[in-house]
Structure formats: C-alpha cells, structure tokens
Amino acid sequence: MIAAGLARWALLGAALTAAAQGVASAADAPASPITIELGRRLFYDADLSINGTMACATCHEQHRGFADGNRTHPGALDHPGKRNVPGLQNVAQLHHFTWASRATTDLEHQAETPLLGQRPIEMGMTEAVLAPRLKASACYTKMFAAAFPEKNGEISLTTATQALASFERTLVSYEAPYDQAKRGGAPLSAEAEAGRAIFDGKGGCRVCHSGDNFTDDAFHALEPAAAGDRGLADETGRAEDSGLFRTPGLRNVALTAPYFHDGKAPTLAEALRRHGLALSEAETGALAAFLESLTDRSFLADPRFSLPDAACPL
Template sequence: MRVGIAAIIGATALLATGVMATGPDWQWQDLPAGVAAPVLPADNPMSAAKVALGRRLFYDRALSRDGSMACADCHQQARGFSDGLPTHAGVTGDMGVRNVPGLANVAWRSGFTWTEAGITTLEAQAMVPMTGTRPVEMGMAGSDAELGQRLDADPCYRRLFVRAFPTAQGGATYAKVTAALGAFQRTMISFGSAHDRGALSPLARKGATQFAASGCASCHGGADFTDGKVHYVGTAAPGEIDSSAYGGKPPPPGFEPPPERFRTPSLRNVAVTGPWLHDGQSRSIEAAIRRHAAAQLVGIDMPALLAFLDSLTDRPFLENRALGRPADACPAAT
C-alpha cells in the first residue's frame, strides 16, 4: 500500500505510546517462561468482550464493499493465517502486489506491512486492507458511515459493541472495529511447535545448527525468527530488479532506482504459509532460500535445514478452535 498512510494512521486515533494494558476480565494464558505479555496501545486494553467482537468481525464479509471478502479470506487459520496464493485479488478484481503474511504472534510486532510504511499497530494496519486504494482490497475507502450503518443494523453487533466498548458513545465506527480486530489478532499466540517444545529430530537439530552457522539468524532471529526490520537481500522480482543477478549481493554501483527493501518475515509456521517471499513467486521454501541466500548455501545440507524449518510448525495453533470461525449464534444473545 503506497497511498493514504497518514490518513490510515490518523483514522485509528491511537496513541503512539503503549502499556501492558488489560481489562479486568483478561489474563494472558500459556505464555512460555521468559516471554512477557505484549505491549499494547494505551487506549486499547484487552477484554474478553472485545476479543469476541474482533473474532466475529475477522470472519465477517460485511467489512468489504460488496460483502465478498473477510479478513479471514486472506488470513486462513490452517495456513498460519496466510492464504496459499502468490497475491490475493480484491473486491474489484485488482490483484494484490504482496504475498499475504501469516499472523502468528503479531501481538509482539512493532512494524507492519512488507515495507517501511510507518504502520506500527494492528489497529492502523487493519485500515490498509479495508480502505486502501493501491491496490483495492476490501474496498471500503470513504465508507465510514456505511460501515457503521451496516453493523449497527445487526442486533448481535449492537450488543457486542456495547459490551466491548461500554463507556464509548454511539455505535460501530472504524476506530472500534480496528480496536476489536487488533484485540482478536493479539490472541493469535503460537509457542507450541516442536522447536518450542525441544522436540527436534536429529535431522532438524542438524538443520538448526546450520541455520545459525549460515547467518540466517542474523535477520531471522529472536523468539519469532524475525528482526522486524526491512532489508535489501536480492529478492525483488523481475521488473523491480533482476533478482537472479544479485542473489543476496549488493546491487551494482550506480543501480537506479534504489532496490526495494522488504521486512523480514517471521518463520513461525513457515512450512504452511507458502508460496513464499514478498511477491509469492517462490513455490517452495528451498526456492525462497536459494533466491536470496545463495552465497550462504555452499555445503549446506538442505534436507536438514528444511527439517528445522518444518519444526517451527505449531499444529495446535493451526487447529485452535478459539481462533477459528465463530458459531453463527450471537455470543451476546443472553
């Protein structure tokens, strides 16, 4: 997304600072030792009511212009909340330009989108697919009033919004919608892989050693195997630069325009989030690795490295019913 970033950030009206904010009925569950609760926007504390609302909104196609697209159509749980496509078409048929990233542990991210767009909260990020125009995704730009009317016409949503925002005036707004979506996405917590449990196979253990020795961890480091930063690593597609010529090397002197830089994706659940890289043009993990790290692969045992990456798949996360499509019955019916 390349336009309207200031408007997107402003529309959410969120504070730049954050706190470990929770409502009286919320406690973070099952965080591993040494993993602190995520820092939240100061004006969007967690609550069970807000998470329930956000879950329903995440799976509701009413958030798109023609009712044909929900957040969950691009972010599918079984695929680590990616979608299995190189890029995803929007409601007008415009094809997206970036591969849909997974959402595991997004509560701990401090930067969103593939490039450095200045979007630092999930609340601000949610406005990009809903209201962005380059490309059009959900097609709701300029439809603030329509969105409110559409949601307020649903008796279930009226009750859910009151429960989630008991002190706020009025009905559904973009700010409330994005706050609820952000709260739900912060429950997409993934720390149950074989790697997390210390249950690596001998081949995966060898791959873990190679992963560190080859320099992969210099960018794919930390608990979620990402430094959260943008880098030029030679992965731009034809038309951006000739990726096959650079393969992770510095671009040639005088190269114009400057090559694109892309944010390091998390490797959690990487085995199920393909196709890979920013443009979705790598059809296998091995192809993605070779496309941007060829110089580091001399002597590498690729089966071992792939076994290690497969060990980052968290099956309980992919099957967690609390993250799946909610029941049709309204949770605020009583």
C-alpha cells in the first residue's frame, strides 16, 4: 500500500492540469501519484548514470530553479559539457526542450538525451544496463508494478522515461511576487515596476521573452555563432540556422546564473549588457529588479520536488 506521505501528490491536481496545457503529446495528461513519486526517485538516483556518479538532479538543482551554477557540466565519464544547464520550471509547457534542437517533441523522448546521448556523453547509460540495474532493486520492482499495472510492472527505458516525464510535469512555478501582484496581491516595488515598463517597452524584451513563461519557444541568433557550436545548425546542417538558440524562459532567472547557452555571462547585469540594450545604469538596475520578481521561493523549497526519503514508499 502506498505510504501516507505519498498522498501529498493528490493535492497537486490543479497544478498538473495547468502543466499539461499547451503540450501536444497525449502522454501529458496528469499521471498517478505513484508514477510521479517513481519519477522523482529516478530523478535523484545516480544509478541512472553508467558508473553511478550522476543523477538528473546533479545538474538540475531545485534551489537553482533546477539549473546549476556552472557554465557547462561535465558528464559522468568526464566528457566536457557542451551547453549551459537549463532550468526545468514549467518545462511541460515547452515544445523545444534544449538550447538548439527540434528533434524531441515530448518529455519522455527528451529524457533519453541525457541518459543515452553521445554528443556529448552526459549520463553514459545504455538500455542494456538500465533495466537490469533497476530490476535489482526491490523498491523499484514494487514501484514500477504499482505505477504501470497495465504493463505488468514493466521496467524498461520506456517506463523509466515515462515516470521521469511525469515528475517533470509537476514542476509548476507560478507563485513569484510577479504572479502574486498580477493576481491582486502585494504590489511590486517601484523599481521592479519601472523595470517591467522597460521590459515591455523600451527594452523590447517581450519580443522574444513573451507569454507566461517569458519565452516564445523559438530560435534566434543574438550573437554570431562561436567556433565549435553552430546552434541549431548542428542538428539541421543548414547554414541559415547557424547561431540560432532557443529563447530561454525567465522564471527564476535570478538564480540560474551563468547565462546564455554557453554560460559566458556570469551575472544578470552582464547578461543584460550582452543584449545590447541602450539603457542607463538605473534602467538596467530596474530591469534586473523586475527579473528578480520572477523568483518563486515556494517552488524552490517545495518538498514534493526535493530529494525523496531513503525508505521505499511502498
């Protein structure tokens, strides 16, 4: 029987529905509590890497908006990372999940990239190793059986990535000061309000950073392509795609430094300067204050998204 602590997931129903909106895959419907809990346990489990040294959470840290503080992060086998780790808040509402790829259309397939990918090698896992390793755990045997009764408790790459995706769809963040003010709560500071006016007007930020998640989910060239990383062109081979990278969302952006696809901007102020905006120092400060109002502290500390208890929940 599911442990009493697992019942807290039942309170997430409204958030799950919101997270599923706007995503094309039929698999994005709200999942069962045990499937979500299984996904959370897998997300924090270093055994998903080939040598047991790296979990999804190694790079996606909750207190940083599920990003990390490095320019790039080396893989489990010490292969150098290629791009900066993106945050995961509201990830289910995206159509493109990485800096420069249109290849994956749902979170299930996206999970295969860090698990199995070779360019670069991140977790270094293989299908041949993954299933037997998970089957060796009595806890996982019970959890997969409860999460996937229609598949007779199948433990495979398919069910593991389905569980991971189910957990990721719960990573909903809409409780920042900006959101609360928008709903009639405490107003933003005068500086942050001035920054919002700049964001929407003079700064032109809304052109690309649009919508509730402050991204148009499209690819743009902000700077010329650097040697060794042609952006979207690395996938498509088309010269016109050289230097194109996806617009990052800005929720919890104050905590996700360094910035840009290669992490070359160490601070928020430097990231703003690299956009070439003709702003005074005071205007840049106001814009930064507005961006800081997008920090959702409750999301960063929500126990539903944190490291699970060592004890098996079943």
